[in-house]
Amino acid sequence: MYNDKIVEHFNNPRNVGELKDADAVGDAGSFKCGDTMKLYLKLKDGRIDDIKFQTFGCAAAIASSSMLTELVKGKTLDEALQVTNQDVADELGGLPPLKMHCSNLAADALHNAIANYREGKQAG
């Protein structure tokens, strides 16, 4: 059902955890399917210098979270905002159709974090 890349990201997710001194924090949750994700960004020179996530969700959600963090690390916020759910899924080599919604979480959390940051909200 899941390809090797997804399984690998599920087993060894990149950038798991919290950033105590995050510059931006974003949340996303699918009330219906129950998955939730929290994303922490540390910025430097306008770029994402460090990023961490926490996810409650299925393997697809966890792997998508992991992949997103890899995709946006080092990008500017504007560049990061270009990354779509589809990009995440594509980079993972495709998700099962029924699991596509699980990949939405990651980009949603990123957008939320950036919006929070731009609205001047601080982490915490």
Place this chain on the structure above:
Amino acid sequence: MYNDKIVEHFNNPRNVGELKDADAVGDAGSFKCGDTMKLYLKLKDGRIDDIKFQTFGCAAAIASSSMLTELVKGKTLDEALQVTNQDVADELGGLPPLKMHCSNLAADALHNAIANYREGKQAG
């Protein structure tokens, strides 16, 4: 489906054929299931001295015809009239439920032959 006795009577039916000089002839037919039977009686001293049948029908019909001729041979007409369809079936060791109607043919043909005889009809 059929027991050995029925199969034996089907394979070696007793008293098959015609009696050219019959004293009584009877017919029976199930219009619906299509079986037909013809029964020939030769009487002597008020008893059935010889009996023959012809049957178009399934194995149950043929075996029932054969068994009936055995059951009534040597009997007076009144005695013969006592023989029922159930008797024929019982003597054959039982017929499959769906085949019970096939045994009716035999006793019906006998009744018809005796009635014809008593009404003074001659064979032919």
Place this chain on the structure above:
Amino acid sequence: MTSRLIYMDHGATTPLREEALEAMMPFLKGQYGNPSSLHAPGREVRNAVEEAREKTARALSAQPEEIYFTAGGTEANNLALRGAAKIRNGSGHIITSSVEHHAVLDVCKDLEKEGYEVTYVPVDQYGKVNPETLKNAIKDDTFLISVMAANNEIGTMQPVQEIGRLARENNILFHTDAVQVVGQLPVDVQEMNVDFLSLSAHKFNGPKGIGALYVRRGIKIAPLYQGGGQERKLRPGTENVPGIIGLGRALELATEEIPGKKKHLESLRDRLIKGLLGIGDVILNGHPDERLPGNVNVSFKYIEGESVLLSLDMEGIAASSGSACSSGSLEPSHVLSAIGLEHSEAHGSVRFSLGRGNTEADVETVLEKAPPIVERLRNMSPTYHRSQ
């Protein structure tokens, strides 16, 4: 069954072929997972099921997602007819033929009780539907035509392609019961213009208890029943995995073998027909040429089919009959009535259905054993004597 058995009842069912059983065995042993399960034992079974679906689709020139596995031909027919009817909510008109299998005919009768209107178009003396007659039966609210690809009793092939074209031109769904044809003759759902097609594995040396319905992509029908959502909700229930695997393998092989098998069976069939007609007072039922490669159906005049069957059986020959007495009903087969046989002729019908494994020697044995049986029974028959 002893080795001397001559099995000529392939229209009723066929032996499971070894290659199909071999394909099934792993799924009767170690690979027992539920294909709906997430874990490895489930996933590997899911892959095998989907492979079987692909094989099935390929044999019909269909797409895998157009194949729904059922418990057999009966369920496939019911699913197509009832499924297409149910979404119409109790009204509309259906056209079928008077020689369909009970798994279509009796469904139509039941649908009539539920409020649908059904026209049963007659057939000619060979059992063939005339497309013109069918065309004239079309009404404004006709939503479904169901005509079998070939008849199970008398083997007559129907002009399915033409009927399909008619249906399409009139925007009517078209179902064909191809249970007797799949695996025997080439089947192409595109060429046939069908929207639904039923098949049953045990008719082409696959396992019993498994069949499939082809449903053209985009056509919506209601399921017969509800459950865990398997087969994209159209046919729920834990999959009969070994059955599905066996069906796929048997169909793959049968399809490959069609050209050779067809020729072989037709030659046996024609020899058998010729020999049986030679007995005298024997009628061939069904079409002289446009019939299933393995189907021989004759009426032995003046005698009754079941008694012929039983006598053949004692000689180790397995055949079947449309006689009322062999089916346990009082009426002879509706098919034999529909082609206009008299009651007594219908009662004398015997079907020899040839299949994989039958040989010329089998046919010769039948032709040797049948005449004395017929003679013996005729000598017992009141009608035979009367007519001499």
Place this chain on the structure above:
Amino acid sequence: MTSRLIYMDHGATTPLREEALEAMMPFLKGQYGNPSSLHAPGREVRNAVEEAREKTARALSAQPEEIYFTAGGTEANNLALRGAAKIRNGSGHIITSSVEHHAVLDVCKDLEKEGYEVTYVPVDQYGKVNPETLKNAIKDDTFLISVMAANNEIGTMQPVQEIGRLARENNILFHTDAVQVVGQLPVDVQEMNVDFLSLSAHKFNGPKGIGALYVRRGIKIAPLYQGGGQERKLRPGTENVPGIIGLGRALELATEEIPGKKKHLESLRDRLIKGLLGIGDVILNGHPDERLPGNVNVSFKYIEGESVLLSLDMEGIAASSGSACSSGSLEPSHVLSAIGLEHSEAHGSVRFSLGRGNTEADVETVLEKAPPIVERLRNMSPTYHRSQ
């Protein structure tokens, strides 16, 4: 499936046992006749089918003529419910529970659309129906009650006997979906006061694709579909002979083995429950005692079931989950919702269903592998951290 597989998904399906396969083999090979055929190859198969029917009846304290073979539990449930409803012609009231399998629940929903009225009685926190509640739901036109014998997800047993008595007192038909119970615990249709009972062979080490419906003698229901008249017209279609034979043999053996198996599984179950609860922040779903001998269902708080499953799978442990993500739907299982679990708890549910072949060593392995998996996933979870 490698040899190291620890299969704890017997609630989904079970391996076919060797003795059942052995019994089936002749019918997958030489004995291929159609049981409806008159000839010897057909008759010998008919005898075997009827013997299997007798075995099935005996296991339920029923009569052979009360057993109808179907393609599985799903079809059996549908046949009972739809069959009882159909003869009522679209009106009347049905009572069922909120924790039924989809093969009952979704049938009821569909019957609602067809005009029947349905009451779904709630369950308590353990998943149990209260007979009093059910009694209060009875109306003048209630004609059918359907309550499962035990739940497939959380294992909770229902007070079937009491419900049966209630139904009988009120002249209401009573169906029980006993798919999870037959072969696991003693079943006696007389004691249970049931009119219909569904079973499925692949849940008790029989073959997939075959099940049966018990219908109390004298009770009339309509068939789901029409065809050649098999199973006394209630379930037409050429019989799945190997399946039927395998069902009969597997059920005969399972029934004999119940006492020993029950004790064994209960002890494994209780050990597994205790060990899992020891991980901390783990909830037992279902009833503490009145549950299926092999059923363990827990929710691991703060994490999601599918990710647990997949991690277990990589360790060679096969289990299942009521999580939405594992079923491909968006909603978690209706059963977990019905017993009042919060969304997040329902999402964290995992079912280990023990069966024949599971050992103490299996349980110990699970108890060794599960805690680090749970810990790893919790360490990734935003909710876990928040709640510390």
